[in-house]
Amino acid sequence: MSALLISSLAWLLLGQGIKYVIDQGFVAQNKNALTYSLGVVLGVVIIGAISTYFRFYWMVWLGERVCADIRKSLFAHLVTLSPNFFENTRTGEIISRFTSDTTLLQSVVGTGVSMALRSLVMFVGALILMAITSLKLTLLVFIAVPLMLIPIRILGAKVRTHSKLSQDKVAKVGSMVDESLHEIHTLQAYNHQHISSKLFTQKVEAVMQQAKRRIHFRALLIAIVMVISLSAIFVVSYIGAMMVINNTITVGELTAFVFYAVLAGGAIATISEVIGELQKAAGASERIVELMQTQADIVDDGKIELQAPNKSEFALQLKNIHFSYPSAPKRKVINGLSFDVKEGQRVAIVGHSGAGKSTLFELCQRFQEINSGSIEVLGHKSTDISLDNLRAQFALVPQDAVIFAGTVSENIAFSNPSASDSDIRSAAKMAFADEFIQQLEHGYESELGERGVKLSGGQKQRIAIARAIVAKRPILLLDEATSALDAQSEQFVKKALEQLMLEKTTLIIAHRLSTVVNADSIIVLEQGKIIAQGNHADLYKSSPTYKEFVDLQLVE
Incomplete structure (x- = not known):
């Protein structure tokens, strides 16, 4: 979190550096100010790059750690369940939850959450600096925010639903692979290779069809958010240009404002993309939680510990x-x-x-x-x-x-x-x-x-x-x-x-x-x-x- 805040602040300060370079360097034609401001901007970039390294390293490590802990907990729970559970649940289905579901969570925690947090900090910081630069233009940008929340709410739920269905179908594919490979002698002895391949193809195509629906809603979500955010930036930039012509704000202030607006728009686009990932992960996590909450049929409430040798008639x-x-x-x-x-x-x-x-x-x-x-x-x-x-x-x-x-x-x-x-x-x-x-x-x-x-x-x-x-x-x-x-x-x-x-x-x-x-x-x-x-x-x-x-x- 510390690395995240430092890197985000560094990129936000970059806008102020750009404003200073334009107004005090280019416009004022001051070589010393230009050299000094460019040096400061370069220093800020280096600080941002170093803190980005630590943010990325620690967040990806966290994703791996969470995934490892979930797998350990899941296995420790599974081996306590009674034979009845395994008679009614296919092995491939369970393996799918260990592999694809936990890997998906690892990706989201290690990369998705990191991107979402960084984008959230960047968005809030950019809005504050936009308001400081020009309150009027900032208020105009806020008109676009509610418009972006609507597709995120509606399409995000669709992505989550289809993600869970997609993971269920992937699990069925895993079950068939596990079963076929373990019983390969019987499969080949009865020349069942071609029939098994056809059945497998059907299952894989079912996964593909489900994935197409999930991808459609996720792509639609990203596209709508991008259109709304970039349209808002272009409209506000046009109004800002009119204000520069009327000498209401300086060229440096407009440039800094547009820089922050682009940062805010990019942050929103990233958040909308990550929300799609989070919805997909939510479907996977539901399957893991469902397994973790499965209760053992045999309740171990015995207190007696027999000590050897324990003689009895x-x-x-x-x-x-x-x-x-x-x-x-x-x-x-x-x-x-x-x-x-x-x-x-x-x-x-x-x-x-x-x-x-x-x-x-x-x-x-x-x-x-x-x-x-x-x-x-x-x-x-x-x-x-x-x-x-x-x-x-x-x-x-x-x-x-x-x-x-x-x-x-x-x-x-x-x-x-x-x-x-x-x-x-x-x-x-x-x-x-x-x-x-x-x-x-x-x-x-x-x-x-x-x-x-x-x-x-x-x-x-x-x-x-x-x-x-x-x-x-x-x-x-x-x-x-x-x-x-x-x-x-x-x-x-x-x-x-x-x-x-x-x-x-x-x-x-x-x-x-x-x-x-x-x-x-x-x-x-x-x-x-x-x-x-x-x-x-x-x-x-x-x-x-x-x-x-x-x-x-x-x-x-």
Whole structure:
């Protein structure tokens, strides 16, 4: 602000210097006065240039800083939202708000606001000096001001509306790019390139059509303001020239007045242009604020912090659980489910697809909120335990292993960032991943690429198992962790998991007979209900659903 005021005052003083040069130098034909005044004018220009440098530097830095802070806040908020939000919102849409929307705000704060503030100071200063130079001519200029406010008010709102619509369409383009590139194998396997290109072209053209409407209103706003402001300057200059002829004002005063009038007109034109930018940014900021104000479905109001080792007779107790997804509230996914899991016990869960097995894992970790009933973890209600602490009791190995873009070490240590190199290597050996890791170009420091594209399915799974091992958490959730492994690797990993599960409570979504046979207890789910529970031998005799499951496995 200091640099802004100094630079603006310097350019305003330039008008007085011009007036002095003309009246005391040219008109009076005084060489000394001319030399002195030109020297002063040059000094003022240098001061203005230096202060302009600092104004520009600090304002652009401010734009970058604001953009960085918004991105940090936005990301910190997003990672707290529940899976429901991401199921209903496309990833590309969110990425668009991170990139194009925040970049637009950066441009406006760093450049637009700077120009607007400078133009505002210049406009006010120019008006004051115009009034000092000639009050009559200044009053004539004021007639044009209300005429300029009308288009700014009407067209500015149009620009804002179309800017938001334009950003929404840009987000849809981003969503399609994100989706297509992530699923490029499927896209090319079904020769969908040409169809995808046509769909993409349609979306891009929709963005272009929306942009044309926004540009039309913005250009119209600038043009109208320029016509009004410059017309006012020409009319006032003509009246001023008549006053010089009548000796009412001097040539230097008229020149200074016109200089200030041009400054004021230029300032108004700049402000009108910046208003268009601000309206565009307002549309982007609405989208960011909308995302920031999205509330998490899961309210973290638990106060209990479980300390390891936290011993309890039961690791998990589910009591009369009822659950429906918010998107389909009438369809019960879990319906009156109750069972206990003792510490150190190994429980297998079997059932047809859609029986509610994976949902059960989500409920245990409180990724979804149950409709009624209660879940107790290590002797405490899950809602009474802080969310971070609750999830710190579980180590999850999903059926589709998740690999992040990073090194092998970073992926294994993802569950426990404080893990030492020896912990990471030990976990990899237990998961029988060490051998193939050593064969990678840089061993444990090898980059795995986005989503682990450099690994086979079985290798990804072993990395995920190593991650669960290094987490050192009391309860294991295994979504048939060996399903993606070849026969040899499966045997190795099963031995490692056997050692791991000796000291852990384990819930296993079972797809393979070998997993079921070794379980302490087997739960058979159907449409969210327990229809049978017991050991393998008893269930094979008493449960038709379980018998069907086992017989299919034996046939295979």
